[in-house]
Amino acid sequence: MSPEFSLFPEQASTIASKVDALYFFALAMSAFFSLLIAVVIFFFFIRFRRRHAGEVGARAHGSMMLEVVWSVIPLVITMVLFVWGAVIFIEMKTVPEDATEYFATAKQWMWKFQHPEGQREINTLHVPLGETIKLTMTSEDVIHSFFVPAFRVKQDVVPGRYTTVWFEASKTGRYHLFCTEYCGSHHSRMIGWVTVMDPDDYQAWLAGGAPAEAPKDLGATLFEQHICNTCHLEDGSGRGPSLVGIYGQETRFTDGTTGIRDDDYLRQSILTPASQVVEGYLQIMPTYQGQLSEVSLLQLISYVKSLGGAPGAETSAEASAESTGESPE
Amino acid sequence: MSDSSAAAAHPPGLAHHFESYEQQKHSSFLGMWLFLVQEVMFFGGLFVVYVTYRSLYGDAFAAGSRQLDVMIGAVNTTVLLISSFTMVIAVTAAKKGNRKWIVYGLLLTILFGGIFLGVKYFEYGAKWQHHLVPGPYFEWHGEGVGRPVEIFFCLYFAMTGMHALHMVVGIGIMLFMLRPAWRGKWTPQNHNFVEGFGLYWHFVDIVWIFLFPFLYLIGLATH
């Protein structure tokens, strides 16, 4: 089961080969300069060793030309590294629009995952091959970090906010999942597996699992349980604004500032509604701090998102809406 | 500041490793200024935290700010500015070698510094009574949620507390300065200590010049 000893990690995501190409470039550059410097030093060391006691070195004080040359060359090389790295980094940080949203909550010392179809897993995550997967993550306690070496992706999982990571697996198999942010006693045991399956196998796997409700449907239930629906009516006639179609849109607050309604904003609206009050409404929404678990929050948010909003926002909702026959927007 | 072992060949008040009063004076001022640079960065850390949370929790900070009494803040600012002025009196007197006025200047500065701290003491007391001290006792009944407002008060206490601590140290040093001042230790040639201390006191004043608007005034306009 455990992988064999090797000197290089497997490539199992679409981004892995891009990272490796850059890495090899940097490695070759580093090896070149390290060797160059070592060889030159050795040569000088032998060639210019002291021949007799009173000898001194040549009186060379410097050369402007040389200084410029050996400033500019490193500058150029590092700029290449920067730009190339930035291209990959931006790609890593920009979630493709067609990504399917999965959820992860980390806590000391385990990973909890939930699939858009509702399946839950602990310390393992099954994903279909070739599909773009977006993980929305948060932590219940300290900072953790989601790291799958074979995918070359990593993202800290921070309490109190949502972070995302995306990947598209390119090879079926079982890959290590590590927590890479030190998080206490069993940091080193907060490891698991990501299993990449053929889409068909994945469907079979899903079917085999206990039937579960999608997060957004669970969210809809919570929305009623926590009487959100008493204020947030769909037509906007309630005491609170309608939540239909708001996701990803801009809003104005009473203090004159504006903001985009993203995941973090929704979370803040539910936990600390008074920190930003939507223009035209009174500050009457109660705080739900301490009443909703991180998992419930994610479900509520995915419900709000399923009510539609900016393009690309409701992708996961759309995907699941098809199965339930409910239409967003 | 005198070093007994090597003092023989050296004029009084000039440490053994310096060549001249001039060198000693420049050294001690540069040292003092670098110390103040250090202080700027020290308080600066707090200001950066402040600015960050102010940009994250604008309304809550305004709400928290409204809990402070602006009048008290303004009066205390005045008191502190006057104490800076009385410190200038002491330093100017030291330059002239007027030991009587060094002592008066210091006494006045201690007085105004003391008033400032006294007022702060009552302000803190009021915060305690209103459950505005962060931690388990904190309670918030005003507009906005408690947490961000609590952070405002965390910063309020950290910043004013650190400022007050600097004043307490300053007043302590001034109390120790009274005796040598009266005995005429500081002369027109050598009064680096008084002048250096003056810099410290003015710096503490500057910190407050920023704290006053940041803590007391930000909530005035809204509501």
Place this chain on the structure above:
Amino acid sequence: MSEHHSLKPYVFVLVGLLILTWVTYGAALWDFGHPWSDLVALLIAMTKASLVVVFFMHVKGATPLIKMAAVGGFFWLLIFGAFVLADVLTRPGMLEFL
């Protein structure tokens, strides 16, 4: 350092400082809108601080080195704050505050 030890200039500075204290109070009552109110307060505070630094702390007439030290600390703090804000203000959903 100037050799005429008159207190008169310092009285003017003190009066200036006191006036500015009440000016900043008055300005705070006026709503300039976000973030201008804060900036006005900051500007007045900086003016006051400069008065103290330049006159009370005798940076006027000090050696260039001392001048650099006096400016350097605040300048460095500014850089510190600017780069922290470069993150805080550009986090998703934050840029709109600018």
Place this chain on the structure above:
Amino acid sequence: MSTREYDVAPDPGLPKSHYLNAAHGLKSWLLTTDHKRIGILYLLSITFFFLLGGIYAIAIRLELLTPAGDMVQPDTYNRLFTMHGVLMIFFFLIPSIPAALGNFVIPLMIGAKDVAFPKLNLASWYMYLIGASLTMWALFHGGVDTGWTFYTPFSTTYSNTYVAAVAVGIFVNGFSGIFTGINFMVTIHRMRAPGMTWFRLPLFIWAHYATSLIMVLGTPVLAITIVLVALERLLKFGFFDPALGGDPVLFQHLFWFYSHPAVYIMILPSMGVISEIIAAFARKPVFGYKFVAFASMGIAVIGFIVWGHHLFVSSQSLYAGLIFSILTMLVAVPSAVKVFNWMATLYRGSIEYSTPMFYALGFIGLFTIGGLTGLMLATTGIDVHVHDTYFVVAHFHYIMVGGALMGYLGGLHYWWPKITGRMYPGFWSHLSAGVIFLGFNLTFFPQFILGYLGMPRRYHAYPEEFQVLNILSTAGASILAVGYVIPLVYFIWSLKYGEVAGKNPWGAVGLEWQTASPPPEHNFEEIPEADFEPYEYVEGPPSERPYRYSRSEA
């Protein structure tokens, strides 16, 4: 093999009166304001903490010999690497060269009787001692388990170890650094001997000027950050814990605002040492003196605005990540300038094979590898993969152990005759330099591979496929340990049995070599004058070499 054949007029013995015998008794040490004695006090303290930190390192390596966490409990392991990091960084490497060697030689090099504020200097040592004592107190009560980075909210809310005690310890110790920094800056500005203009200063002085700048501008931010952590921990002030409304990433900004520049506090003095050694043993002025000098300042200044490269995956904004990445790249330029100028200094030099020189060459090679892998980390696209893996561990050990520590050892070997008046045995010192170099590479090179394979750091137990490389690393560490014990022995031995060194055993240029070894209490018999350019080596048989600058010898 004697490396001192040109020292034609050996002194008959140690000078009659010098700083070591100027006063006697424990009190004369504990209350001394002599920068040389304070340097010695620091030297002893940091050696102690290096050995202690090294013992922790050995324990770490032993645990990692096998994949299962079978030697110590997980909590114990976490304390091991935390204490290792804290002791090595705050109580060994940061004070190492500045407070021990710098304290000793800076006033000598610029021709001053002492530092500008001798009492502050002593106070700084006591601050160090108090800080260290608090840390030791926590250590005896079980240590701390937060990692040396104290990330919140783990450190403020979840850890149940003595975080506050260590925090206060580091806080107090911070002031030792601030005092040293202020002292050096004023000393360098105001205490230079006549004729010692800025561009006649040894590069060691430039390096320390830059270092002091960082100490004064950076350390206070760490201090206040620690105060906030302590407030949050003790009084539940919610600065950083999201459960209390705080922002944990803000803590990381504050921490790294100090701790990244702090890595330059560790490396710049080492670079200063290397410049001295290379010039002395190639008998040649440092090539591009002004560029090397300004490179120190450049590194210090740019180094302040790159801290965000530790936060690429922390949920810092994408935009900030890119800014910090490009700024980090810029540090490579002054670093490269230094390396290339050192190489050019060797060119057409008259190179003597001596222990300090071996360390200097080791430094250049290992620092280059460490620095170039640092650039990989600064490349955002690569760092996402290797962040918080052993790749980072390897990077910083290459720079800190391979670079900074080698520089420190080189400096110690270079100035040891000045400090003690005696030489150490050539054979053993050459041998230990070799053993350290080999052991070092065996310990840390495999960690680069481990890191890219994905082995996370701060792991008590690890998957089996990583074992082979870990065994190599542990084997290297034991060789390394032997390498470090050898100098310990021969340095102590030399105190009594070492050959008397004389004023200037290396035939080096510089004011510190113009006074007796060990120097008299007030450094110079008469105030020296610097009417020579830096590193001005002049041809001729050593006996009649016209050291124009040395009045007393002429």
